Amino acid sequence: MAGKTVSSQFFKAEPIEELGVNNEPEFILSAELLEGGNNQLVKTSYNTLKTQMISGSKGEATPTSSPTPYDPVTYPDGLFEKWEVKTAGTYTNFKDASNNPIVVTADDLDGKFVQIWVTNGVSKLEPVDLPENPAKLKEWDPLVDTSLTFPETRTRLNAIYRVKEGQTATSSDVPALGSTKWDYIGDKKIFEISKTESGDHPEYKNFVLAAGQATTDGASNTSTNWINAKITDFAVGDVLNITGFGNNTSIVNGTIPRILFYKSTTATAANLISVINHSSTTQQTFTVPALTVMIWINIDGGTGVGADIPNSPYNSSFKIFKIIAGGDITFLNLAAAKTSDRIETTQITTLETKVTALENNTGNKYFDGLGFPDNSLGGNTDKYFDKQAKMLYIKQNGSWVLSPQYGIKKFAYPSAFTYQPVNIIRQADGRYYPDWKGLFEEKVKADFNTITKYYVDNVNGLNTNNGLTPSTAVKTIAYARDTLGARNIILAAGIYWFDEHFKTFTDNNTTTSPLLVTCRTGFATFINAHKGTQYTWTANGTCYQATRSNVVSVLDLTNKDERGAYKNLTKVTSIALCQSTANSWYTDNVTLYIHTFNSRIPDANIALNFDTQNTYTAGQNVPYVYFENIISYIDNTGSSMFFKNNATTQYNTKVYLKNVFAYGNTRGNGVAVDNIKEAILEGCGGGNVLRDALNYHTSALASGFIPMKVLEINGSGYNTGVGSTEVSSNGSTTHEGITIIRINGYFSTCRGSVIADVNNGAMSLNLGVEAYDTILDNDTSYRINGTGSKIWLLDCIGFSDLPGTKSVTAETGATAYVRKGELDNGTTGDIQPV
Numbered sequence: 001m002a003g004k005t006v007s008s009q010f011f012k013a014e015p016i017e018e019l020g021v022n023n024e025p026e027f028i029l030s031a032e033l034l035e036g037g038n039n040q041l042v043k044t045s046y047n048t049l050k051t052q053m054i055s056g057s058k059g060e061a062t063p064t065s066s067p068t069p070y071d072p073v074t075y076p077d078g079l080f081e082k083w084e085v086k087t088a089g090t091y092t093n094f095k096d097a098s099n100n101p102i103v104v105t106a107d108d109l110d111g112k113f114v115q116i117w118v119t120n121g122v123s124k125l126e127p128v129d130l131p132e133n134p135a136k137l138k139e140w141d142p143l144v145d146t147s148l149t150f151p152e153t154r155t156r157l158n159a160i161y162r163v164k165e166g167q168t169a170t171s172s173d174v175p176a177l178g179s180t181k182w183d184y185i186g187d188k189k190i191f192e193i194s195k196t197e198s199g200d201h202p203e204y205k206n207f208v209l210a211a212g213q214a215t216t217d218g219a220s221n222t223s224t225n226w227i228n229a230k231i232t233d234f235a236v237g238d239v240l241n242i243t244g245f246g247n248n249t250s251i252v253n254g255t256i257p258r259i260l261f262y263k264s265t266t267a268t269a270a271n272l273i274s275v276i277n278h279s280s281t282t283q284q285t286f287t288v289p290a291l292t293v294m295i296w297i298n299i300d301g302g303t304g305v306g307a308d309i310p311n312s313p314y315n316s317s318f319k320i321f322k323i324i325a326g327g328d329i330t331f332l333n334l335a336a337a338k339t340s341d342r343i344e345t346t347q348i349t350t351l352e353t354k355v356t357a358l359e360n361n362t363g364n365k366y367f368d369g370l371g372f373p374d375n376s377l378g379g380n381t382d383k384y385f386d387k388q389a390k391m392l393y394i395k396q397n398g399s400w401v402l403s404p405q406y407g408i409k410k411f412a413y414p415s416a417f418t419y420q421p422v423n424i425i426r427q428a429d430g431r432y433y434p435d436w437k438g439l440f441e442e443k444v445k446a447d448f449n450t451i452t453k454y455y456v457d458n459v460n461g462l463n464t465n466n467g468l469t470p471s472t473a474v475k476t477i478a479y480a481r482d483t484l485g486a487r488n489i490i491l492a493a494g495i496y497w498f499d500e501h502f503k504t505f506t507d508n509n510t511t512t513s514p515l516l517v518t519c520r521t522g523f524a525t526f527i528n529a530h531k532g533t534q535y536t537w538t539a540n541g542t543c544y545q546a547t548r549s550n551v552v553s554v555l556d557l558t559n560k561d562e563r564g565a566y567k568n569l570t571k572v573t574s575i576a577l578c579q580s581t582a583n584s585w586y587t588d589n590v591t592l593y594i595h596t597f598n599s600r601i602p603d604a605n606i607a608l609n610f611d612t613q614n615t616y617t618a619g620q621n622v623p624y625v626y627f628e629n630i631i632s633y634i635d636n637t638g639s640s641m642f643f644k645n646n647a648t649t650q651y652n653t654k655v656y657l658k659n660v661f662a663y664g665n666t667r668g669n670g671v672a673v674d675n676i677k678e679a680i681l682e683g684c685g686g687g688n689v690l691r692d693a694l695n696y697h698t699s700a701l702a703s704g705f706i707p708m709k710v711l712e713i714n715g716s717g718y719n720t721g722v723g724s725t726e727v728s729s730n731g732s733t734t735h736e737g738i739t740i741i742r743i744n745g746y747f748s749t750c751r752g753s754v755i756a757d758v759n760n761g762a763m764s765l766n767l768g769v770e771a772y773d774t775i776l777d778n779d780t781s782y783r784i785n786g787t788g789s790k791i792w793l794l795d796c797i798g799f800s801d802l803p804g805t806k807s808v809t810a811e812t813g814a815t816a817y818v819r820k821g822e823l824d825n826g827t828t829g830d831i832q833p834v
Helices: 046-054 346-360 439-450 477-483 575-580
Strands: 027-032 040-045 057-061 080-085 089-095 101-104 112-119 122-129 153-156 159-163 182-187 194-204 208-211 226-231 239-243 259-262 272-276 283-287 294-301 319-332 383-386 391-396 399-402 424-426 432-434 454-456 488-491 494-496 504-506 515-519 524-526 529-531 538-540 543-547 551-560 566-568 584-587 591-595 606-610 614-617 624-632 639-644 654-663 669-674 678-682 685-689 694-697 709-713 716-720 732-734 739-743 746-750 755-757 763-767 770-774 780-784 790-794 797-799 806-810 815-819 830-833
Touching: 089 112, 089 122, 101 122, 432 739, 439 515, 439 624, 439 654, 439 678, 454 477, 477 488, 543 575, 551 584, 575 584, 575 591, 624 639, 639 654, 654 669, 669 685, 732 739, 755 763, 770 780, 780 790, 780 797, 780 815, 790 806, 797 806, 806 815, 806 830
Parallel strands: 057 080, 454 488, 488 515, 494 524, 504 614, 515 624, 524 624, 614 639, 624 654, 639 669, 654 678, 654 685, 669 694, 678 709, 685 716, 694 732, 709 739, 716 746, 732 755, 739 763, 746 770, 755 780, 763 790, 770 797, 780 806, 790 815, 815 830
Antiparallel strands: 027 040, 080 112, 089 101, 112 122, 153 159, 159 182, 194 319, 208 226, 226 294, 239 283, 239 319, 259 272, 259 294, 383 391, 391 399, 424 432, 529 606, 538 543, 543 591, 551 566, 551 606, 584 591
């Protein structure tokens, strides 16, 4: 704090004993908080303090769990872990100092809190005796606790400590992290504010409430005089219960069935399996029959009962659940909790994790229609104050909008800009967001809910399954798409390796259904690669070699860049360079040589990439293709993710992409779209590619195709062309006079113009876009090219540290219109203020 003035209110002057110079480097001085405010400095072993501070709980271990592998290169400061144990058994992967597995018995767990402590790969069982009533754990009292020995336990400052084996703790030995007499065991909250009992408990199922009824023959309608619930959250054979339903006369007398079972998510007579009539006015129990994919519950009927689904009382009163018999139920014992205690449940932890993810997601920093507030939450006129963004939102017409107190207003498109696919809101501070509920909600959700869903899981799926539920998923995308005819493909999260990912697909010319490929539980990652463990490696100096041809790039899944993308190994030109260069590879197309960044033998986290492309080609009557939550590491001379039209006829198929990213293409573009009439991308981008992160073409313009129209929301692109001789590697770029709207977006570090829109008639509207650091001297952040081409830069940022660069370049025949923003490197060409 040198040079800083601190208010005197934070200081208290008191005489202290002078401390001598610390000539013992293995010890440090640490502050120790004592009851009654008598704080002190204590001398603490550095290694002891480090061990206990770093040893955070890794979670619950089971007999099949494994500690983090230890090696001194990866962990030069050591590796320390604690695992909670609740199951008796042999923990095969936890080895003690004699290399024997840790064994946990039922006696070890009886009345004890048990952990396995792992220090640099060596495990030790640490059981702690607990009193019969955990709420009566003894607080440490220096007046009483004058001589304590192992295994006495005490609590202090909401933590639990146990006397070390072979030690005697006196009243001067304060329980604390780093103590030579006490071991820190855990947080007092674990024992005090929860209790577990055995008994039956309900497992509630998810359902979708909607207007309409289904009749005895299986036909359905959407009449607002009926209300129903649709359920897919079950397994065949489940015994389910429903409560909280209404008792409409037609349902009670059996004219209309209470429960209907369908073999598809579409409620039609052809898909009906069976029905069950009303049998109870309070709770009805039934068993799910074979082949069931969806259950329809007729909840109630009456004038307008289904007219206002968001405010229907059945949102809270109707329940469907399965009874779990004899299970353990954990309750909060709030009577034992203090106001200072941290109360923790699975639900709270899940919420905290989701909130942290939202806070760390730069795309959600300012509400842009994609993140929080969730449009499915709250009712009209409700208010929400986002403490992070310091903004107030009001729910209006089913959507959250910014309060007028922030000076928001509808953005007025330039008169010359005729493509206006969405209303745009501009805040007084220059931020923009589309006035809609998001791409999925606006364009896809209705089809997603009605088209039969097929599930793909490349780890647990089998191509002999029907693919209609997550538990009967098929293994490959190609089988679902080509053999089963799936048009709504839901991927399990994870990595899809060689022959498992999307690959090349030309849509048929007869279907009128869109093609949806989404991951709903995270991201599906496409890598056209074999794992390093599929080959036999031999050491060659500091690298390893194996027989393998046709490798085009190598990824290390344990080595990530600053944005979390897997990093490529650098391709070098000789064995000698590979041996002398960490994180490199070389091939003579017979033998492959790899030198990992940490000199390890190539393992399952080393991916050997082979040439391919994820390519979708439009079909004549397909309205659109939609991809969501897909990451591609495909390496191809064209593009990693490529969406294109028919070669001779420009079909009307649109391209909708949400959270689609492409990284690591050492030979081409990231995400590319060609000859499509309209493309909308939301939250898409790429990086570490040879050419462009986001690339748009109408390459068949000379054949009469009309230039594409693009809406790009929150796009991103970085590290394009780095380390190459490329001179036109862009973050986002259009060609052949395409029209594009960019709303927000962040692009940086490009060997070429960061944003480039080129060729005659290009129209580019950029709102709140940031474009940094062209790494090519004399280049520019924003480039517009072509006779009659126009670019609008409203509240945009663009600069580079290279002295010869410009923020905006309008080439001959083109015009740039600029308002506000930060364009520190100046401009060149026809620049017009607006």
